[in-house]
Amino acid sequence: MSKRALIILALVTGIVSAGCSTNKQSSNVKASSTTAQSSSKVAEKVNPLVGKTLSTEKGDLDVAYKMANKKVKFYRNLNQFGKKSGQISEYVTEKSFVFGVAEKYITEKGTFYHLVKYQSNGLDNERYPSNSNFIKFWGNLGYVKASDMKRFNPITSEWTYQKKQPYYIAKPYSHRIWNRPPYTVHYTYISHVLDRLTTTQLYATKEAVKHNGSHYIYLETAKGRKLGWIYKSPKVLVAGKYRDVSKQLLTLKKGETKKTHVQSKKSTNNLVSKNDSISTQQRVYIVRNKKHKIIRVLVIGNDNRPTKITFKNGQATKLINYSYFRKPWKTITNKKKLRTHYTADNTYNNDDNTSTKFYSTKSKKLVQVMTVGWDAYATTTIYRNGNVKFATVIPKQLNTYPISDFD
Numbered sequence: 337m338s339k340r341a342l343i344i345l346a347l348v349t350g351i352v353s354a355g356c357s358t359n360k361q362s363s364n365v366k367a368s369s370t371t372a373q374s375s376s377k378v379a380e381k382v383n384p385l386v387g388k389t390l391s392t393e394k395g396d397l398d399v400a401y402k403m404a405n406k407k408v409k410f411y412r413n414l415n416q417f418g419k420k421s422g423q424i425s426e427y428v429t430e431k432s433f434v435f436g437v438a439e440k441y442i443t444e445k446g447t448f449y450h451l452v453k454y455q456s457n458g459l460d461n462e463r464y465p466s467n468s469n470f471i472k473f474w475g476n477l478g479y480v481k482a483s484d485m486k487r488f489n490p491i492t493s494e495w496t497y498q499k500k501q502p503y504y505i506a507k508p509y510s511h512r513i514w515n516r517p518p519y520t521v522h523y524t525y526i527s528h529v530l531d532r533l534t535t536t537q538l539y540a541t542k543e544a545v546k547h548n549g550s551h552y553i554y555l556e557t558a559k560g561r562k563l564g565w566i567y568k569s570p571k572v573l574v575a576g577k578y579r580d581v582s583k584q585l586l587t588l589k590k591g592e593t594k595k596t597h598v599q600s601k602k603s604t605n606n607l608v609s610k611n612d613s614i615s616t617q618q619r620v621y622i623v624r625n626k627k628h629k630i631i632r633v634l635v636i637g638n639d640n641r642p643t644k645i646t647f648k649n650g651q652a653t654k655l656i657n658y659s660y661f662r663k664p665w666k667t668i669t670n671k672k673k674l675r676t677h678y679t680a681d682n683t684y685n686n687d688d689n690t691s692t693k694f695y696s697t698k699s700k701k702l703v704q705v706m707t708v709g710w711d712a713y714a715t716t717t718i719y720r721n722g723n724v725k726f727a728t729v730i731p732k733q734l735n736t737y738p739i740s741d742f743d
Contacts, residue, residue: 381415386415386444386445386448388444392442393440395439397437398521399437399487400454400487400488400489400490400520401434401435401437401451402434403427403486404484404485404486405484406428406431407484408480408484409427410424410426410479410480412479414443424478425477425478430453433453433454434454434490435453435454435477436522437449437450437452438451441479447481449480449481450478451478451479452475452522453474453475454521455471455523456519456525457524457525458525459512459610460525461527466522466523471523475523490517490546491520491544491545491546492545492546496542497541500539500540501539502575502576502577502578503539503574504538504574504576504578505534505536505573505640506640506660507640508530508534508572508613509611509613509639510571512526513526513528513565514552517546517550517565520546526742527564528563529739529742531615532615532617536557536558537577538556539556550567550568551567551568552568553565553573581634582621582634584662585642586634586644591625592624592626593623593624596619596620597622597726599617599716601617603728604728605736607737608739608741609711609712609735609736610711610735614638614736615728616640618638620636620716620718620724630702631647632645632647635705635716637716638707639688641657641707642658643655643657643658643692643705645703651694652694654668654669655667655668655669656668657680666678666680677691679692680692688710689707690705691705691706693705693706701718702718702719703718704718711730711731712729712730712731713728714729715727
């Protein structure tokens with residue numbers, strides 16, 4: 337190839353390269369233009385009522401809020417804020433609730449809160465802990481203007497006692513022990529039940545007053561095991577040192593002996609229900625005379641109420657049903673009732689029934705005391721030879737929880 341031919345080839349190659357470069361630059365310009373248009377479209381999607389988000393921060397869910405006015409509306413997200421299609425709730429449906437702030441958004445148009453509704457999950461904590469999707473779904477209440485909310489104190493006062501105050505349990509099923517007083521933090525639940533604490537000395541170390549005036553005390557055992565918060569009700573807890581019920585209600589005379597029987601934990605089924613104390617262990621105290629004859633029995637049902645029966649020659653002569661505070665409530669001496677059965681009923685106070693059944697002297701059984709609750713029933717059967725049989729009967733369809741979750 338001649339020198340002139342080489343020069344021409346070089347020129348042609350340069351022109352082609354320049355053309356490729358120009359095309360590449362043109363493509364880059366088009367791509368840049370497309371990106372700009374795409375960004376423009378994103379910018380156009382910003383809700384004009386909210387504006388661009390300038391910053392976000394995580395909220396403290398246990399700092400409580402209430403709604404500041406009756407015009408509050410809750411929206412699914414900030415893009416749908418102010419739109420009827422995005423509204424998920426309003427003041428009238430949420431006015432009784434307390435809220436926590438999950439996230440705080442500072443935008444061009446102001447500050448907005450993503451809210452979580454305070455929840456109290458009772459016995460279901462093991463099934464639905466606070467971080468479960470189930471709880472998150474029901475607690476999520478969407479977005480509001482920060483100006484629509486105001487700080488709120490669920491606890492108006494709280495203090496620690498200078499000296500521990502002793503208590504013991506009277507009625508074990510109407511109140512339970514909580515991680516915090518209900519609805520005072522974003523998630524409260526039952527941490528302990530009273531079923532297995534009926535013979536335990538308890539101590540209160542702190543007290544708190546909720547915004548509605550209800551008092552809660554913090555309980556622990558004599559050995560310092562921390563339990564949690566319980567509603568301060570004189571119907572549930574008795575102030576003072578625990579006293580053995582058999583020593584209080586059975587005075588032994590010379591020559592008399594007493595034997596104690598306690599229901600096994602297995603026999604209770606080791607379950608917890610919403611309305612009863614079905615894992616409370618029933619107890620029986622049998623008193624015999626010098627001739628080894630049964631003359632008195634004291635039965636503690638699974639609602640923790642005592643029933644005392646006096647016998648003579650194998651037949652009942654007196655029945656006393658006691659209150660939860662170990663005071664005589666029903667006293668029966670009628671022979672007809674003491675030969676068949678008698679039921680101490682106080683359903684108007686949502687109390688359990690105590691039904692006592694008496695057997696013929698020809699029967700191997702002496703007496704049976706049945707506690708009839710709202711969820712289940714339990715029986716204590718005493719035989720003439722002094723044997724005792726306990727049973728706690730729970731319907732198969734009853735929704736229950738393992739007591740190991742609360743023991």
